[in-house]
Amino acid sequence: MPEGHTVHRTANQFNKKFAKAKVSVTSPQGRFSDSSLINGTTLVSAKAIGKQLFLFFEPAVLRIHLGIYGKWGFSEFESLPEPKGQVRARFVNGNQLADLRGPTACELLSTEQYQQVLDRLGPDPLDPSSDKQRFLEKVARSSVTIGQLLMDQSVISGIGNVYRAELLFRANLNPHTPGKLVPSEIVGAIWEDAVALMPLGVKTGYMLTREGFLTAKTKKIDRYYLYKREGLPCRECGNPISIEILATRKLYFCSRCQP
């Protein structure tokens, strides 16, 4: 259950432990039967875009998306352990092991299919070369609420339910505001805030969003302004944190700080 920062961390791990080597790729569970097409070939590099992970093997690109259940298990071994549970894909290089369980997607893509996936992805705040302007324009043209736009991977990629709530709180912006009614300087500030905060997530593995608590030592209970804090007093104004369901997801906000 990752947001973009987790996927970028996974890409970093693959680049460190598996890239530029011939990697064994198998599917103990059997549901990734195409593994044989890349098994034993060279992993050129790994790259994350938003919540998508791309592993560039010489014969083809492997796209992995964890969805809500997917999990990675990285480990070092002396003798290769038997797969535990349902392992969709197992990657081995030397004594390095990565087991993938329960992903929504683990599939080989043609160059054309890869391009189609890219075309559906909005700019990623974790990618220094991504186009902030595209994000600003999409929001400015939309009558959809900013709360929904931040979760739309074709508008901005890598943001999930936690960063959405926290970014909107930090911007003092009500999630129900239609995109076109949000002043462009505020939309730009949200982007810049994501650009500042998400690398902390990549670095530490934690979504650090709370001013004054932006270190890895932040305790879980202190970590967020809003996420999973419904009914508890807002850290800024003391008002109880609101919750509602928006497009199947829990939306947290402070009605006083985000009028």
Place this chain on the structure above:
DNA sequence: GCCCTATGTTAAA
């Protein structure tokens, strides 16, 4: 052990 929940997305109704 049982029940609930989850940082997500797609396809069908």
Place this chain on the structure above:
DNA sequence: TTAACCTAGGGCT
């Protein structure tokens, strides 16, 4: 709008 995907952790008994 709803169901499906189908793993793992946490709180409870």
